[in-house]
Amino acid sequence: MKRWFWIGSGLVGLTYAFLIIRGLMQETITISSVLLLTLMAVAAVLLLYGLTQWINHILDKLYKKLLRMMK
Structure with missing residues (x-):
């Protein structure tokens, strides 16, 4: 996930x-256009970061459920 975050940020x-x-x-x-572009870029990077964190959280939960089911 870190790779996708860095690719998206790039x-x-x-x-x-x-x-x-x-x-x-x-x-x-x-x-004002520079400020708008800056805010949009920051928002996009924060959205990418939040999305990768959310996906990691879901993957961890699914992995833990799978481990419980395998016991």
């Missing part, structure tokens, strides 16, 4: 950098 970071650079090149970027 994609979010690359997209963030691409959008910032594109805005700078076209000279259409403002402070």
Whole structure:
């Protein structure tokens, strides 16, 4: 799961950098758009982190149930 989190975070970071650079090149970027992009990137990374933690929690519960059933 850590691998998927880092891959997803890397994609979010690359997209963030691409959008910032594109805005700078076209000279259409403002402070509010930078703040909005930053907040969206942080929210996406937090969502990815929460999702991986939730999946790990479910997998642990299922593994414990399987061990109990095998006894």
